[in-house]
Amino acid sequence: MAEQKNSFSSSIGAIMAAVGSAVGLGNIWRFPYICGKYGGGAFLIVYLLFVFLIGMVLMMSEFVIGRRTQHTPAKAFSTLRPDKKGWNIIGVVGVFTLFFIVSQYHLVSGWVTSYFVDSCTGTLAGLGQNADAISQYFADFSSSVWRPIIFATIFAVITGIIITGGVQKGIERISKILMPFLLILILVLCVRSLTLPGASKGLAYLFTPDFSKLTGEGILAALGQALFSLSVGMGVMVVYGSYIPVDDNLFKTSIWITASDTLIAILAGVAIFPAVFSCGLEPAGGPGLVFCVLPQVFNTMPAVVGSIFAALFFLLVVVAALTSNISLLEGLAAWLSETANTPRRKSTLIFTVCTILMACVVSLGNGAWSDFHIFGNNIFDFVDRLNSIYMPPICALLTVIFLGWVMPEKDVRDELSNHGTLKIGYYKVFLFLARFVAPIALIAVLVSGIMN
C-alpha cells in the first residue's frame, strides 16, 4: 500500500469536495428537462435504479483504485497489474473525455455567469415577458464572438487559481464554503417556486409516472445522466479517491455523495417546474429551459423580486458549475503532473490555457463557424454527443471490467474493508454488480448510442 501524499483533511472534507464535483450543470441544467421529457416519475424510477446500482458501483470502484494506488489514472491501473500496462489506456481515454467536457463546461458556465451579471444589472428584466425577445437574446448572445469567450475565460481562470491552492487549501476549502451555500440557495428557490399559484401542476409533471414517454432512448439517457451526474467514467473519482483519508469508509462516503447528488437534482426540478407551470409556460424547452423559459418566469414577478430571484438562481448554477469545473480541471492537471512529472502549478496552467482555447473553438461552432459540421453536427453538438453518449461509457466500462476481472480481488476487499477493520456485508452484491450488471448495461448504452 502506498503512502498518502495529498489528502483531504477529513471525511466531511472529502464528501464536500466530491459532492461539489457531482453537483453541477448536470443536476440543474440537464436533469430537470430530461426527466420531464421522458415521463417524469417513470424516468425517476429508472434513474434511481441506475444511480444506485451502476453509478455508485462505479464511484466505489474508482475510489478503490485511486486510494489503493495513490495514483491518478496515468499510473493507477499499471500499479495494480504491473504485468498489464496496457490498462493505462483508461487514463488516456479519460483525459480526452475530460478535455472535451471541461471545454464545454467552461463555455456553458460562462453563459451562466453572464446571465448572472445580466440579472444583477437589470438587462434580463428589461426583456420583459416577450418569449421571442428572450429567445432571440439568447441566440444572439450564444452565437456572438466575444462575450461568451470572455466569460468562459474568466470562469476557467478562477477555476485554475483555486486548484493551484492545493487539495486542502484550494479544493476542499472552497467546497466546504460553497456546498452549504448551494443547499441554502436551492431551498430558498424551492420555497419560492412551491408557493406560486398552480405550483402543483409542476410537481405532477415532475413526479407522476408516465410510462408511455419512457422510451428506450429515455432509458439510455437515464444511464448516461447517472454517470455524468455522479462524475464517474472519466477518472476524476480515481484522483479524488487518492485524496480520501485512508481510514475513511468508502461505502458510506459513496452513499452520501450519491444521495446528495440525487437529492439536489430532484430539488432543482422542484425549483424549476412549479414556477414554469405557474406562469402557464411550456417546460419542453430542452436545454433552452434555463436560458429562455426561466427568464420569462422571473420577469412575470414584480420587477425587483424577479431580478433578485433571477440573480439567486443563476448564482446557484454558477456555484454548482464551479466546484464541478474544479474537479474536471484537477483531473487533467493531476494526470499531467504524474505523467510528465511537472509541478502542480505548471500542469494547471497548461491545461487552463489549452481548455480555454478549446472552449473558444466550441463557442465559435455556435456562431461564426456554425457551417462547419462533423458527422452532421455543428462543433458544439458534436462535442456534446461525444461527452454524453460515447466517451464516459467507454471509460466506465473499462474501469468496471478492470475492477471486477483484472485487478487482484484481495486489493478490492482490502481497500473496502480498510484492511479488514470494517464489516463489508455488501461485498458480494457489489462484486456481482461490478462484474456483470454494470458491464452489460454499459455495453447496451454504447451499442445503442452508436446505432443511433
Ligand code: PHE
Ligand atoms: N457531475 C458533473 C455534473 O453533474 C459533471 C462532471 C462530470 C464533473 C465528470 C466532473 C467529472 O454537472
